[in-house]
Amino acid sequence: MEKLVLIDGNSIAYRAFFALPLLTNDKGVYTNAVYGFTNMLMKILEEQKPTHILIAFDAGKTTFRHKQYEAYKSDRQKTPPELSEQMPIIREVLESLSIPSVQVELYEADDIIGTLSKRAEEHGQDVRVFTGDKDLLQLVSERTHVAITKKGITNVDWYDEAAMKETYGIPATHIPDMKGLAGDSSDNIPGIPKVGEKTALKLLKEFGDITEVLDHADDVSGPKLQERLKEFRDQALMSRELAVIDRDSPVDMSIESLAYSGFDSSAVRKLFKEYGFNSLMKHLDNDDDHPEEASAELDDFTFQHENDVTSQMLVSPAALIIEDPMDNYHHADLWGMAIVNEQGSFTVPIEAALASDDFKGWLADSTKKKYLFDAKKSTVALGWRDIALQGVEFDALIASYLIDPSLSSHDLADISERRGQHTVLTDEEVYGKGAKQKKPEKDALLDHIARKAATLWKLVPMLSTELKQNDQKDLFETLELPLSTVLAEMELFGVSVDQEQLKVMGTELEERLTTLEKDIHTLAGTEFNINSPKQLGPILFERLELPVIKKTKTGYSTAADVLEKLEDKHEIIPKLLLYRQVSKLKSTYVEGLLKVIHKDTNKIHTRFNQALTQTGRLSSADPNLQNIPIRLEEGRKIRKVFVPSKKDWVILAADYSQIELRVLAHMSGDEKLMQAFHEGEDVHTKTAMDVFDVLKSEVTSEMRRNAKAVNFGIVYGISDYGLSQNLGITRKEAQSFIDKYFETYPKVKQYMDDSIAHAKDEGYVTTLLKRRRYLPDINNRNFNLRGFAERTAMNTPIQGTAADIIKKAMVDVANALTERNYESRLLLQVHDELIFEVPKNELADLEQLVTQLMSETLPLDVELVVDVEHGNTWYEAK
Structure with a gap:
């Protein structure tokens, strides 16, 4: 059928x-x-x-x-x-x-x-x-x-x-009759005043269709209803017509x-991947075993496979591939090595290469210029084997990322193909991905690694030219390339963890969960599995008779957003929300961290992503140390387990104060906003004073909260809807706040308008250090696509410049530590904060040095303020 x-x-x-x-x-x-x-x-x-x-x-x-x-x-x-x-x-x-x-x-x-x-x-x-x-x-x-x-x-x-x-x-065909009588507020269909759906259905069941109801108005019960049926007869019939x-x-x-014959899974998979719909991949046919047969398109290619390193290979400049396909590359196996230079293309078994003193000497020689793809990854992989990598002149991954950070892939094959070449397959095509990843046969492996080196060799002049054309050569050479070395050192060095304290914390959280569980069972009047939505739902919505917010296929929804809406309805709800938060802390940040402590170093070695976000911000993974929750005290306490690696040392934290708002003040040149920073006022209080036209003493906590939400919301291009959701107010009230903000700080509005105009003319926006973000939809005739691009044009220069500042601070501070031969080490970067471990004899000097370098990183029209604290743990330093 x-x-x-x-x-x-x-x-x-x-x-x-x-x-x-x-x-x-x-x-x-x-x-x-x-x-x-x-x-x-x-x-x-x-x-x-x-x-x-x-x-x-x-x-x-x-x-x-x-x-x-x-x-x-x-x-x-x-x-x-x-x-x-x-x-x-x-x-x-x-x-x-x-x-x-x-x-x-x-x-x-x-x-x-x-x-x-x-x-x-x-x-x-x-x-x-x-x-x-x-x-x-x-x-x-x-x-x-x-x-x-x-x-x-x-x-x-x-x-x-x-x-x-x-x-x-009633029959389905009488649904418009019901709407004719009762109206429909969602469509603004008037119907008959004070006649609801229940009354309308009763009348239709008794008399038939709407005409019969209206014709028998005198026969219905109740004189007021009779009167309304007669008075609003025409309106009711018109309402019915609207509903038909x-x-x-x-x-x-x-x-x-x-007629429908299905879809092409590969096209859908590509779209799902682009938008991050990983959980929807299960609906697609598994075609991983049938990679694209692209080999025939590849250029003919020859290389020399040697059993040992020769002098021909160690000629500079050279494109170098140290093949390590794993994302978590701490002590992972290396699969191969290839070099391309003016002498030719060469591969050597990785074991032979790493055993060669000549090769290791060449790698460590900073005068021997080398081109790499993801130099940080290679530096770390070699560093775990006590082999130094210096003299990195070019990194194709970083270059491609700077040229256009909006691209979803910066795989070497994709970078090459975008420039009209198809000389190498992607790693995924050759090795597979995830659990299916495997090392190919020797010949196929050597061919792929050599092709990667040859492709890299060809790409360097192309990418160099593009960086110059974009005025990004300085950004590449003086910021991102040296930063990759700093990040590699941070990954290799790691951060020490007090495992015993972490285990104690796990025990404390378990005891907290036990107490919360007893409280919840007492409030519920019965014992049940708190972690089971099937058991929790009936407790909340049947036993305790709380209002049902949402239902799922399997019963009542007990998702966090549902519970948050019920928080003031019963004291069991805050307990449940806290139970979930504490449970997540225990599983993710106690048990999770214990699993990733390196067995040889007793440290955590996170991986920093340098070429991921479109704004230029760094992120971290395996584990993500930038995401440790700090709103809940139990979450903040997780920072207690991060300690110095040496006895009697301290942890020092240096944090930029309101860096994005300071960048906004500089870029907009708004006198009022700059004045707040010049005078050292609380900028949120000052905004509240100006927006609400009150004295400082009259600013309430709610006024300051609203001003803070608008201040930060403006940076992120917030809409009236977004602000209304943040503050729990109507969209009209939210729009009023935004309008008042722009009246107060007119040059902020002018800056945003100018940013959009620049993007419309040039197709992109830039940070102060020339980081670009392309906005292909800025002139799109589609209002929605254009609207997103306009908001991006407003906020990217601010967020991106803040990201550039913290990155430059990392490079400046790392260089200063090396020049002064300090023992202090930079451990982590978390948002606008740098974390160090410091011997006490260097503490006073380092506090002064870090404050000076971070505040002078980039000259702005408002001062960059740095808050510096120290303590025995990361927690105490904050």
Whole structure:
């Protein structure tokens, strides 16, 4: 039997947006609506197995219904820009899935669905409609069933004729009659005042359709209701007409054109990867065992395979590949080595290379210039073997990242292919990925490594030219390249951990969990498994009778966002939230850290990602030490386990104060904002004084909180919707705050306008140190794509410049430590903070040195303030 699936695109996207927290991918693009929409779509395809499918969208705000009633849908709030920006991505998803979509001028998605469901029924097809809008229930028939999404997104209530009778007690065709009587506030359909859905259904069951109800107004019970039925008769009939779906709308699509034969998994996988939808990969066919047969496209290539290092190889400059495919490369196996220079292309067995004193001497010689791809990774991999790598003249990974940080891949093969060459396959194509990664046969391995070195050799002059053209040569040579050496040293050195203290902390957290568990069981009046949503749900929503916020396929939702909305409803909720936080601390930051302490050094060696974020910020992984929670005291205490590696040394923390706001003040040149910093005032209090026009003594904590949210929100290009969510206020109030802020600091607004204008002219924005971010959608005719690009144009120079400042500080301080032959070591970089371990005899000098160097890193029109603290642990230093 043929089956047509019709989906109300706007309704499902809207539901998905509000059902999920705001999510972004690694490029900062909002994706929560796209993810929810796509998740439901994959489920529909798998469960319904449609032979035909279509997604219907609204064409715009104006429809033919506005001619009947000008105020139709006039009360609807403006769509949040965070949702609008995702609609084009949803269409990308549909294109990759080969699913057709349509919109018709002056008609709504409901009319398109109504028209096509009618045509499909006439063709003898079954129809399944998916929507969040109960208006479409009027389409229910023997062949057409309608699924209404619940508060979640993938769970639905199904309506067929039997369900309609059970739920409403009226035929599906009388749903518009019900709306005619009761109205519909969501669509601004007036109906009859003070007649609700319950009354409307009662009248329709008693008299039939709306006309019969109105004609028998004198027969209904209650004189006031009789009067309203007579007084608002015309309004009721008009309301009914507004609610009727036009099943003969001008949809220029045949049922045959909606035939569906599936999608190409590789295209969808690429899109899922781009937007970070890893959890949706399970819906795709596994084609990992069939890599692209790209070998035939590769250029002919020859190389010399030697058994030992020869003098020919050690000619500089040279492109060098030390092959270590693992991400966690501390003591990982090295797979091979290749060198390309003016003498030719060479490979040597890695064991022979690392045993050669000539080769190790050449690696450690800073006068011998070397080109690498990911020099930090090679430096660390060799460093674990006590082999030094110096003289790195060029790093293709860093160069590619600087040239365009928005690209999703900086694999050597991808960098090459973007420049018109296809001389090497990606590592994933040759080695596989994840659990399937394996070392290939010797010949294939040597060919791949040699090709990588040859490709690197070819790329260096190309990338060098591009860096010069972008005015980024100085950024590359004086900041990012030396930073990679600093980061490599930090990774190799690691940070010491007090394992006993960590274990004690684990015991304390376990005792805390036990106490919380007893409290929760007492409040619940029974014992149950707190970690089981199936057991917790009935406790909260049946036994304790708390209001149900959201349901899932398996029962009640007990997700964090649900519990947060119930926090003031019962004292068990704060206990549950705390229990979860403490439980996560124990598993992630106690048990998790214990697992990654290196057995030989008794330290944690995190890995810094230098070429990942579009703003230039560093991140860390394996483990992520930048993400240790600090809002909860139990979380802050995790920092107690990070200690100096030597007895009687201390931990020193140096933190930039409000660096992004200071950068904003400098870049905008706003006198009022700069004045707050010049006078050493609390900038949030000063903003509150100016925005609310009050004296300092009159600034309340709520005023300061609002001012702080706007101050930092402006840096991130926040919208009225985003601010309203942060502060728990209406969008109108949030917009008022933003407007007042710009009235107070007009040059901030001018800076943002100028940033957008520059981006429109040049296609990119830059930081003070010339880091670029390209914005291809800045002139897009699509309002949503353009809006995201405009916000990015405003905030990237600020965030990026702050990132440049902390990076430059790291290089400056590391150089100074070396020049002064200090024993002190830079251990970590966490956001705007640098962490050191320091012998006490160097402490006074280092406090002064670090403060001076960090505050003078980049000359700004406002002072860079550095807070320096020290203690026996990282916790005490903060």
